[in-house]
Amino acid sequence: MSSLIQVTGLNKFFGDKQALNNVDFKIEKGAPVALVGPNGAGKTTLFSVLCGYIQPSSGSVEIFGALPGSNATFGRLAALPQDAQLDPRFSIAHQLSFYGQLQGFNKKKSKSEVERTLELVGLSDTLNEKPYALSHGMRKRVTIAQALMGTPDIVMLDEATAGLDPLHAREIRQLVASLSSDVTFILSSHDLSELERLCQQVLYLDKGILQRHKTLANDIDYSYFTLRMEKQESGLIDGLKSIKQVVDVVNSQDREYLISVQQNGEKTPIDIQILQVCHQQKWPYRQLINGKTLENQLF
């Protein structure tokens, strides 16, 4: 199967500053891909190169085997650029319909695509509004709608849920999850729990270098459990260490414990034993996760 995206030896310099340093990766059709990294890591630069907004200093980037920003990517690669805004002089319907026509739809099809995508993001009633009449979050959802027009193969969303209220952020996550069987999403976000829920692959950038390229689906490490508690429990570490299979317990952050275990075929599964200890000691827990959280894996 040919890759949707193939990046080889990608470098990008802004003056003396190297924003991307010899980045290599491939993305195949499939579950959403997370692009993670601290501020200034090069995530937006990588997005911009993939969309064809900026030229790489060296290296090769292929989208569907073609150059970014070329004919072959139109209508197949869609994106929500982080800081792009719609033209304030035109209604939402007019602008999105124009984008639809650029994608090759006739007026009627463009109009129906605009209505469909605005409905997907819960903004059907803003068709004839101008962008300045909408809140920041609503404008963001409109720009997500433009990325979903037509039948794109790849949709890149840069900080899609940043600035959205929890309800609408959740709706966007549900939307991504529901469409991900047909569309390969590439999501950049600082919300690791969001990415963990949605993504199967993670690209971790730091200082322009691709530090890790992980596949989460095949990477559940059964030698770890992550336990989230209602409150910080003083005796919890010792209590858990009393379980024979538990090798180590680390208080990874407030009310969260990373438990290293040794699977040795005990009759009662280790996760049940952990929950039993919590129950016996009356330690209310919130969540028990198989393996490490994405945050614990990356940092």
Next chain:
Amino acid sequence: MLELHSFHRIWCLAKFELVRMFLTKRGAIAIAAFVTAWFFILYYLISAADDLVSSDIFVTIAHQIISTTGMRELLSWPVPELSVFWVVAVYSFPIFSLVAASDQTCADRSRGTLKFIALRATRAEILFGRFLGQVLILTVLIACTLIATLLMASYRDASLFFVGLIKSLDLFKNILIAVMPFIALMAFFNSFIRSARLAIIVSFLFFGLIPIAIAFIEYKLGLNTYLTYLIPGVQLSDVINQKNLLFSGYFIPLAQVCGYLLVGNIIMKRSSL
């Protein structure tokens, strides 16, 4: 198929420019200013053209920009309204086009709107589409002023309509070709400038400083460098005086259009959005 898609996208982009000019509030204000200015030109100059062209004032003013041969040719036109129109339009439309076409891509670039468009059209298509849109806008405006002039002439003397119509078509073509290099120059400036206001300032600096710089270079080198042919409108006095019409009326402006669009396209392709 590839070319068809490309033409379709260029046409979509051009149509969007027409909507921007004629159906938005800001566009309507620009049109209102244009209509007001031309109302005064039509009312005070063109309506009085029959008397004006034979007046000493007109002959004196026109002589400042037109040679004796050109003047004789201009005064021989059967429709004096079109003579006055030509003298006014041949310089005012290029200046107006600089202002009207000052924001082809720069506002969209600084706002980030161009990023949505660049996912659906190549940079070259964006550049040519916006250029074509501005040419269409000027086409409509030139046509409207010419029709108004022709109607005024016909109202004075109905027998002038057909002869005026033929002359109008000729003037329409000449003025349209004359404004195209100015629009192309603005397309070129828009390929790297992020504000319409700055683009206008740079264009005025261009027309003010480049001729001085060229004169200085030619003085120092002691030879004709032909660099003046880079300046849009350099041929206008020849066009008015009906000299070297093939070279001045067509070749120079169309070569300038190609040159500016080509360089603008190269810069646009390499620039960051």
